[in-house]
Structure formats: structure tokens, C-alpha cells
Amino acid sequence: MPHHQHLSKDKILKKIAAQHPPIQLKKAKNIFNHLCASIMSQQLSTKVADVIHKRFLDLFKGTEPTPEAVLKIDFDELKAIGLSNSKTHYIKNVAQFAIDIGLENKKLNKLTDEELIAYLTQIKGVGRWTVEMLMMFALGRENVFSPDDLVIQMAMIELYKLDNSNKKKLRTDMLQIAENWHPYRTYACLLLWKHKDVEKKKKKK
Secondary structure (H helix, E strand, O other), rough: OOHHHHOOOHHHHHHHHHHOOOOOOOOOOOOOHHHHHHOOOOOOOHHHHHHHHHHHHHHHOOOOOOEEEEEHOOOHHHHOOOOOOOHHHHHHHHHHHHHHHHOOHHHHHOOOHHHHHHOOOOOOOOOOHHHHHHHHOOOOOOOOOOOOOHHHHHHHHHHHHOOOOOOHHHHHHHHHHHHHHOOHHHHHHHHHHHHHHHHHHHOOO
């Protein structure tokens, strides 16, 4: 795989990659559902976010969630799945945006990463990090880097011995290292997440 070969030039990533099966990106059909899931996962562990998203899907009794169906759900019923007031509003905002302006794959795939960030951050509750996660996990874009992701920051501080006393310098250093991962920065992020997952499991033992 070209990305594996390219990232293996980085000795740290090469070592992590050797411990995991090859990574493949997937493209999702229902971008609306993924964007809702990204909002639900903000500032939550993956485990908790997955539970809340499952409850969200259960509201639709086996059918795919649509913007129209989400808008019909009572605010308190949606909130009851484990969402805060603000996140409930944000998901309603996404549904309204999907109807009024559009979240079709065909439309989103035509936009560059920065255009897509500008397009989707018009929605109140959708920030840059949320769009980056969408680009990686739903649109299958190979060259996305998320310097504001806390786990990626922690992994890079640890593995690349970065100084985190100055946030601005830390960001600059991270971006500089990530330059070497072009055009496969998404895969590098996935490897950093995998590394921290393994660490977390070891601590639990």
C-alpha cells in the first residue's frame, strides 16, 4: 500500500504500523448521520459516544435517520438519549441545514478540504475538528491532519518529545512533523490514535 510505504519513512510511525493490520478508509453513504455522530462524540470518550449514537439510531426503529425525521422528533425526546441542551440544538441545526442547503455526497466531494470546512462550519455547533473527523471517517479523505485533537496532541508530545508548555509552538511543531506525512496524513492520525488506544489498554491491566 503506497501510504504504508510512505509513512514507513517515519521511524516512529513505522514501529506503530508494524503492530497493527493495514488501515483502510471507508466512505459513508449517509453523511448526515455521520455528522450527527461527530457532534455527539464532541468531548466524549468513543465508548460513551457509541452508546449515545446507538440510542439515536434506535429512535428511527431500524430505518436510516433523515433530516426530516430528526426535525419531527420532540426536542426533549432527542435530548433524553444522553445529549446536552446545546448538542440537541446542534443536531436540529444540522437537520435544518441538510434540508435548506444540502449535505449530499456529490456536493461535498467536489469541495476541497478548506472549502468543506468553511461550508460546514456555517452550522452552529459544527467546528473545524468535527469536519476533520467527517472528512476522515465518512468521506475517506487521505490527507487530513487534526492538530487540535487532544489524543493526537498527546501522542505527538510523547512520541516526538515535543514541548507542550507553549501551545502556539506545539501546534507549529506538530504541523511541521505532519508535513512529512503528505499526502497520507489521515493514516498517520489513525496510527497515532491506535498507539494511544494500546497504551490505554495496557494501563487498565
